[in-house]
Amino acid sequence: MKRGLRKLFAAAEEVLSRVFPPAWNPLLNLGALGFFFYWIVVISGIYVYIFFDTGILQAYRSVEYMTVDQWYAAGIMRSLHRYASDGMVVVMMLHMVREWALDRCRGARWFSWVTGVPVMVMIYVSGITGYWLVWDRLAFYVALVTSEWLDAAGIFGEPIARNFLSVEHLNDRFFTLMIFLHIAVPLVALIVLWVHLQRITRPRIHPPRGLAVGVLVSLLVLALVHPATSQGPADPGRVPADLGLDWFYLPLYPFYEKLPGPVTWSASLVLLFLFLSVPWLPPMRRRRPARVDLANCNGCARCFADCPYNAITMVMRSDGRPFAREPRVDPSLCVACGLCAGACPTAMPFRRRAELSPGIDLPDATIRALRERVHAAAARLVERPRVMVFGCEPGVDLTGLGGPAVAAVTVTCAGQLPPVFVDYVLSRDLADGVVITGCAPGSCLHRFGQAWTEARLARRRDPRLRRRVPDERVRTVWAGPLGRARLEAEIAAFRRALAALGETPPVAPAPVSRAVETADG
Amino acid sequence: MAEVLRWLGQGLVYALAAAGVGWFAQNPVWHNFPPDRARLVLALVHGGARVEACRRLSYEEIRRLPPSERRPSTCRRERRPVRVQLRLDGRILYDAWLPPTGLSGDGPSRVYAKFDVPAGAHCLLARLEDRGREDVFAWEREVTVMLPPRGRLGIDFKADKGGFLFHNLEARPGCPS
Ligand code: HEM
Ligand code: SF4
Ligand code: SF4
Numbered sequence: 001m002k003r004g005l006r007k008l009f010a011a012a013e014e015v016l017s018r019v020f021p022p023a024w025n026p027l028l029n030l031g032a033l034g035f036f037f038y039w040i041v042v043i044s045g046i047y048v049y050i051f052f053d054t055g056i057l058q059a060y061r062s063v064e065y066m067t068v069d070q071w072y073a074a075g076i077m078r079s080l081h082r083y084a085s086d087g088m089v090v091v092m093m094l095h096m097v098r099e100w101a102l103d104r105c106r107g108a109r110w111f112s113w114v115t116g117v118p119v120m121v122m123i124y125v126s127g128i129t130g131y132w133l134v135w136d137r138l139a140f141y142v143a144l145v146t147s148e149w150l151d152a153a154g155i156f157g158e159p160i161a162r163n164f165l166s167v168e169h170l171n172d173r174f175f176t177l178m179i180f181l182h183i184a185v186p187l188v189a190l191i192v193l194w195v196h197l198q199r200i201t202r203p204r205i206h207p208p209r210g211l212a213v214g215v216l217v218s219l220l221v222l223a224l225v226h227p228a229t230s231q232g233p234a235d236p237g238r239v240p241a242d243l244g245l246d247w248f249y250l251p252l253y254p255f256y257e258k259l260p261g262p263v264t265w266s267a268s269l270v271l272l273f274l275f276l277s278v279p280w281l282p283p284m285r286r287r288r289p290a291r292v293d294l295a296n297c298n299g300c301a302r303c304f305a306d307c308p309y310n311a312i313t314m315v316m317r318s319d320g321r322p323f324a325r326e327p328r329v330d331p332s333l334c335v336a337c338g339l340c341a342g343a344c345p346t347a348m349p350f351r352r353r354a355e356l357s358p359g360i361d362l363p364d365a366t367i368r369a370l371r372e373r374v375h376a377a378a379a380r381l382v383e384r385p386r387v388m389v390f391g392c393e394p395g396v397d398l399t400g401l402g403g404p405a406v407a408a409v410t411v412t413c414a415g416q417l418p419p420v421f422v423d424y425v426l427s428r429d430l431a432d433g434v435v436i437t438g439c440a441p442g443s444c445l446h447r448f449g450q451a452w453t454e455a456r457l458a459r460r461r462d463p464r465l466r467r468r469v470p471d472e473r474v475r476t477v478w479a480g481p482l483g484r485a486r487l488e489a490e491i492a493a494f495r496r497a498l499a500a501l502g503e504t505p506p507v508a509p510a511p512v513s514r515a516v517e518t519a520d521g
Numbered sequence: 522m523a524e525v526l527r528w529l530g531q532g533l534v535y536a537l538a539a540a541g542v543g544w545f546a547q548n549p550v551w552h553n554f555p556p557d558r559a560r561l562v563l564a565l566v567h568g569g570a571r572v573e574a575c576r577r578l579s580y581e582e583i584r585r586l587p588p589s590e591r592r593p594s595t596c597r598r599e600r601r602p603v604r605v606q607l608r609l610d611g612r613i614l615y616d617a618w619l620p621p622t623g624l625s626g627d628g629p630s631r632v633y634a635k636f637d638v639p640a641g642a643h644c645l646l647a648r649l650e651d652r653g654r655e656d657v658f659a660w661e662r663e664v665t666v667m668l669p670p671r672g673r674l675g676i677d678f679k680a681d682k683g684g685f686l687f688h689n690l691e692a693r694p695g696c697p698s
Contacts, residue, residue, distance in 0.1 A: 020534075222540075
């Protein structure tokens, strides 16, 4: 199922990428859109609260006033408030499913998932209390079903549902509690969202401007064309029936209404427990976290800058060598993506020493082993022009890609490949061209694998690709799990282009004695 | 041209998303209650009589209590269960002994129950017994109720207001026989 979903997302992203510029693709901005909707909800909420009457018997009239008499301002704000809340649920759910499908909640990344679950619950509580405040027929329904459900737990003394027996039973204090919850719960959710992002670096919490404008304009149009309305005043003398439920917030209410309390309670608790245990279902064999080798570390902090998970901190140097700092890996945060090794200037395949050991490396997928695999793969290349493909493990399936002209080498993430390997492959004449492939554009499992790779190859970010490497012999193909055919087509095209270029230009042998590659080589 | 198509495509995506949000925010309608029925909601909280009346302590008993707890009389606080019965047109709709709440059985008895019945005129007999007697009801009230389709009649009980109370819909005393 995960596989299928992953393909579905990749396909949808691909379709959207045909009309949206890459950065604006809504599916690549789900978390950021969640925040954007949140702010719209807050601002419109403050506005409607000005006109909202907090008495239970007056609330309905005040909301009607906004919708009918002041449709041009408070009415629009009310619609924005409702539809942005719905939009938030949509992007939150898509975001959750996508992070799950892309395995972004596994291993050390459990934290964002487990903090996401209470956020989801709180967003639902906010929406449900929101519908309560309108005190129309739907609000009455929500109040009845919610309180009957809470009563079924048997933890409250007097049945709460009795508060809704008749107009005489209604009380303002309970209504005030709902208003309080409707304001307090989203604020707490915001705090938990902040925690949600603690373990990743540079979270994107603002959508690109173009996308934000598009979303806001569509919300405004929707608010004008189809304003949010109430469904008639609440009447305890009538069973609330034939309601237009908000299926984003209330999809479970029919179940809560119709099924016995013990069933819905146990189902809810089991579901909650399942949600919380998703990161460990099924348990994953984890690679060991990155390890620092101080003897080869010069304290340049590139690993620190490139780690997407806040797993590295730079601390006081401890080995007496004349560098100010050294990296320290927190094993509980490290997801073993290898981006740090790809960033380390001492990950130098040119080193002649048997001991090729960068300052930081994955014990279960070392740079030395990578060089050995490169040599083994190159040895099988017999047909020119030869192409060496580096592909990331999660993003593309490389099985069966290799042949007399094409060699495939897997890396943990495109970002694990130090750019100097490209230079190494070409200047040692191991191949005539290099292709780096991985997850679909913007969907890097390890968040920044693509971004850092592109920046390193374009010589915009350390460690940069040496200037002497001819750009026409290097290609990136962000194929993704669906892109095998595209990858093969691109490789074929690349080989034709290489053939047109002729043989690998002879290059001066690399200065093997130097231990550390300088930025520009 | 391609550029224009891309903008149109974006517009289409936004329009579809907005239409989806707008539609599912209030559709499809949830048909949760048939149009020809009505609902009785029984929701009452009432404490049954104490199991045992208060009684004076003997001098010996008082002497045996710790000094700070000495008092002239003692009351066992447990309550009797309360029996509630609803009959609609002579047919028993509900009949239960409700146990007292609270860890030591000293709290009031409670019930919250719903009954869906055909709309129309009905004779409703509500009875309650709070002293633990079999086949005797200390409180009872018979009313004729006109239940409109989807009407919701609230049935409560307050001893200090004369017993059963009927809310929301008209309930005329007595039934035509
Ligand atoms: C409205 C609610 C939510 C908002 C606004 C939100 C926002 C975000 C943002 C901005 C990111 C960072 C994306 C990036 O830059 O890479 C993120 C990551 C993530 N979120 Fe959420 N989120 C929400 C709810 C949830 C829920 C309900 C779950 C799951 C139960 C969840 C699970 C995750 C996971 C697993 C990650 C990835 C962490 C990683 O890359 O290691 N989020 N979220
Ligand atoms: S492998 Fe390196 S970059 Fe990846 S999480 Fe661990 S320390 Fe960070
Ligand atoms: S990138 Fe390498 S050399 Fe630089 S601080 Fe990290 S481990 Fe040390």
